Amino acid sequence: MSHAMPTATSPAQAGKTLFFFEKPSAMRQLQRFFRSPRTVCVAAEGHLLAADEPGAIREEWKAWRFDALPIALDRIPVACGQNRSGQSHAPKLAAIGRALEGVERVIIATDPGREGSMIAWEVLEHLGYRGRVDRLRLGALDEVSIRRAFAALAREADSGERDYAAYLEALCRQYEDWHLGLNGTRAMSLRLRPPAFREPWRFGGVQTPTLAILADLEERIRTFVPRDFFRIALPVATESGGALTLWHAPKDRIFERAEAEAIRAAASGWAGALGVVQKDVRRTPPKLFSKDTLARACAKRFGWDPQVTARHAQDLYDQGLLSYPRTESAHLPEGQARDAAAVIAALAGASAELAAHAPAPEALVVRRGQKGHYVKDPGEHHAIVPLRKAPAPGALAPDARRLWELVARSFLAAHLPDGVDARTTVSAEVATPFGPKRFSVTGSVVKVPGWRALYGAEADEDAEAVPGKAKPDDEPRAGRLPPVRDGEAARAEAAEIETARTEPPRRITRGELPVVMGRLIDQVEDAALKRALENPANPTEPKGLGTAATRDAVLPKLIKSHYVALLKGKDPAIEVTEVGLAFLAAVRKVFPAYGDPVGRAVFEANLAEIGRAGSREEAARRAEAFRRATRARLDALIAAVAGSERLALDPAAGPASPAGRPPTDAMVAFATALAARKGVPLPRGLARDAGVCRLFLNTHAGPRGAVPAGAPRAPSPAMLRFAASLAREKGLAALPPEVEGDFGACRAFLDAHADKGAPPAATRKRAPGRKAPPRKASSGKASSGKRAGARRRAPEQPRA
Template identity: 75%
Template sequence: MFFFEKPSAMRQLQRFFKSPDTVCVAAEGHLLAAEEPGRIRPEWKSWRLDALPIVLETIPVGYGANRSGQSHAGKVAAIGRALAGVERVIIATDPGREGSMIAWEVLEHLGWRGRVDRLKLGALDDVSIRRAFAALAREPDSGERDYAAYLEALCRQYEDYHLGLNGTRAISLRLRPPAFRDPWRFGGVQTPTLAILADLEARIRAFVPQDFFKVALTAETGSGAALTLWHAPKERIFEAEIAETIRAAAAGWAGPLRVEQRDVRRAPPKLFSKDTLARRCAKRFGWDPQHTAGLAQDLYDQGYLSYPRTESEHLPESQTGDAGAILGALPETLPDLAGLVPEAGALVFRRGAKGHYVKDPGEHHAIVPLRKMPRPGSLGRDLARLWELVAKAYLAAHLPDGIDARTIVSAEIATPIGEKRFSVTGSVVKAPGWRAVYGAEAEGEAEAVPGKARREDEAVLARLPPVADGAEARATEARVETAVTEPPRRITRGELPVVMGRLIDQVDDPAVKRALENPVNPNEPKGLGTAATRDAILPKLLKSHYVALNAGKDPAITVTEVGLAFMAAVRRVFPAYGDPVGRAVFESELAEIGRAATRAEAERRADAFRQRTRARLEALIAAISAASVVSLDPSLAPARAPAGGREARPPTPAMVAFAVSVADRKGLALPRGLKSNASICRAFLDLHATQRNPGGEKGGDPGSTMGGAERPPSPAMLRYAQSLARTKGLACPPEVETQFAACRAFLDVHAEARGDRPGADQAPERAADPARKTRTARTRGTRAPKGRKPGPAARNATGR
């Protein structure tokens, strides 16, 4: 039986199968979903600090549902029937931990005990499929090693689940200010990622612009040629007196000019990984990384691209023989490139870490086009643009270097503070090489490092006047020009996955850089998360209001005051979770589970990891329990969007009057927006007009205020109370709109008196937190077949 991830991939391979003894089944992503904590134990349904930590050895699972809401129970049952009489299962899901987990979790749920092998389909064209089968024949232990990858995925999600569930609840109950109603979400990957952004935000806010100085010298040769040279050293000049000293010396200069001429070779850029492709598409098209990932997956499923969820920018040396056939077919789809595709014998193959081909590119190689070419006009607009981007990069990688003829004219000028160099560079294209693929597009320009200040470019002229080496010249003018230092650049939406994967570019300390190196694969340093999950982190940070997006095609990310306060609290209470480098090193240790050579070794490592996770969890909850509430202006609390997506509604007159009376009594200033935004008004009243429960956190939930303060009534309760007040001609007390207990007391008195309150005892409890189910961490796991301890899973965790 072949087990595929989706029907489209199954159809690609079914044409190869002729034997009636071959059975094919296809999942639809993950078919199993973890049970919510409240279903495991009722006391875990409400958010209470004294119930933490919640720790599970094995997380029970049920059947998931497709996008239409239909249960996967029937699909799992059909797979179970297909397994009857099967001697061997071949997992043919997408290569990678996630694909392994999709199949293994179902097989373990159904109690499969037979032989399992792993078919790794790096691409779905005919040649790649045949190679995958050849590799399968050479690897009799492929199933054993794939089980190790599955256990690594389970352990990652086991940690995600427990950190998200416990950390989010504990921080929301203990640290979150009373005015804030949304959970303060916490996760093993998203929190260190926020730390990177928060540190950058702090540097930007602390940045003080400084003037620095450059000195320009206009010189004229004996033949009448004039040109301007610059003194702009890497060590910038910040003292005006020094700049003036250099200018004065340059103004009286006369002497020879030195002319250097040389050819500069420019190699083509690297091939695309998932993250660098997302960055390029964000910069070029303004696409969200998740949109890019979806398009790339679609092209993979159709057999036009290699596997897209890869961290590598290299190809294996064994694939050099494919280039001729692939490039020879490109003009079928991109006829404009026909004149640029060289003969097979003229292709350039750059080997080594700085080239495109290496001995071992890692688990998955770079994203490249395949022999199967899309027919012109057969793809949608965005799919076609993405495929063309990858195809052009592949063509450029096999073309000669570009060559620029570069001329540098310089003068050495004696000054009272030493000899200073003035220079100007002229550059012309001598041979376009691979750049002919892109025309006027600056495709090969080096990408700026995210989070760093813009580099100071050298003075460059497109064309220099003819000047001979040693020609005598004299100064006709010298001047000082003032420039201003720039703050570090913000990281953009498209750049964040690259930053997470290449933390090594964000640090300057040599010792830290060494810690981030990856001896297993030097081309892929240690980072945060995996290629498959990094583009899902930013939406979680946005949902939590920790960050915001600026305007622009590829918007920059700004950390909000809430995000800064949350990050400061995490580092104060449990610093290890605010350390991106430490997390990257920790994840590299986690990857050792997936590299285990045998199932027994993988299980031993997985058990050790789960024990370590539980110990860290105990320490985290203990630290949070002893911490104090974060002090934060209640007006910074994000407003909850009303149902239907309408603009925030204004508070009622009773709420405003109550808030004004509280402010007058306590000598407080009303926060901005209180009289126009009900959420701000309610947050102010929650903070200043409610009493804390001495019992602490008992009965708390994500909608309750910090530390057991009175929670607000649900929208359903409030509407019912207001309806009763209108019907009976009563004034609705202001505390009814802000306090659950007051609202319920009002309903108890007036609804009972009417005798028309069926189920009233249950209704408020049911409606008290309508978002509770969506806030509860989702998990994934395996149901233990008899006689073997499964690896607990934790799918769709709140935290990661």
């Protein structure tokens, strides 16, 4: 298919037009719709430039020295980056430079959003391009969406100017992340980190307040004291021969046994009229998916990490099957309501299950307003929805198909009728020493399934439970109520007390964390803080931490820093470690603003104003003011750290090793010998976790290679491993203690028990001419794709 696009190939242009794409897949999607000898297309494949490491900028910044801080620059130098395979992007940059020759207009067609803008603008500035720039905003890669994007481009003469403001906002986020990560990590590690802790204490503008949310919840869980509370059951018999049980279970729980006993005694002999209220309760479909709520749904249903969900959603977007996935919004623009019938027809053609529930076009339900699905302004990007293009049978991998069907089902449900429940509540008023008390029970039956027919039993799942909160008390319900008339007489012969126990808050799970970061307003109780987090311009998107594109990268950083650990489960809960609690306590003691999630969310909302500037000049002024403020905050942070004392940390609270890796036999043997010699207990978990064992050795044996004056030299791990194997061969129950802790004794043991023809493993030499085995390539390279957390994080810090 080939169509001329006047906006891209106008004959009035003296030079060429270059389309700048983010990925070749998107480029191929658009090339189906235009062909012209005056049009050039290039694809970046993610960020082509990378921020320089401090040591590459100045030699004196390579070493970790507190007197060199703060390290501050007006602009962070960039250099040619590398792809996932370690290959330089230099050839691609050179090819784009050649393609720009003779170009008078560049149309940026990268993914919508700040990072997409940055991918193109940083290359254009690096290569010195000074021509006209416009922005093509592609909310989806199907034909209808592409044509609409070109129509919008023709109407927006200043699209490039406004996109440059988004680029400057992304630059400012990178500027703060680089400076805070670099200076904060070095300062905290050099001055506040306990001596026994060898890993850097990594610091970040978003990850530190996110840790604060988790740590505050952890403290509430750990300090929670369960209490018994009481509910009173009242079995009654009705005049017509029915039997049911009413409950007194007030929201203000009864904690005093004597009070519950008095109410029970008063209710035991109750007789009177029952009140019956019957009403229809409408149940509307759930909201459409944003990036964070989609990640939560996939974690709950499939056990996926949010980054896995993001990868599948991005692949479906690149194929033109889903709309842009990195969105904060759960709404659609009102104008797209006219597309619903065509999209649902496409869904029905791709899935027999969806086709069975698809209504006729005239029967579609369109819900408008903030409580519906269509609004006047859904924000920068609308909700994630399927498109007219649907996948052919067998065209998608199973996981990608599951994700597409989840989004498709959500879209179809949004256009189906409400469900209706017939709800009956039976109640009685009982006189007690504390005044009249209400006893009640509720029963519901499905009157009209509506959209719930599409979900079956899943429709009743509590998907909207607030993460980090205790599960609310269930309203007293009965599966089936007998026929009861309003005012019917009834009598009770006895009442019983049921004891329940309060539960602590639930830990936030891996899949819930992005939702918590985006909806911080749900985590605070203080009315003033809630007001501070409100967003009057878009009430459905309150101020939060990070952006939809970067939130998934925060948890892996916290885990890598040993601040948090994942528990077991399909969607594992997040537990804050002792190290994480100690680190956050140090941050709040030294510089409380960096441990304040609400303050950070307000700060980020102000930062976003750079991207909303009406002109390039205004955006540049705001960006420069932000850089000056960042440097001032750095000065204050370093000054505060300089005047603080180093923290003490129990070695048993050290970091767990990755995936719970156990220590070697030699490490355990050496730790056991040290504990016996120094008269100290072994920490819990030492024999199971290499991190705990290593921290114990670091604390009591000193840094590796350092031998205190007068202390015996410790044998190497290789020597201990060989000695342990010899002991097993010789039938010895255990190594002598002196062998485990003294180099000379260990050497003597090896000489006495090793076969003379086979030198000890610790002293074997490599045969002449034999090459050392190749070192395993590191797998820690950041993806060259568009992930702000991977590409724009603070420089990788060496062990201090």
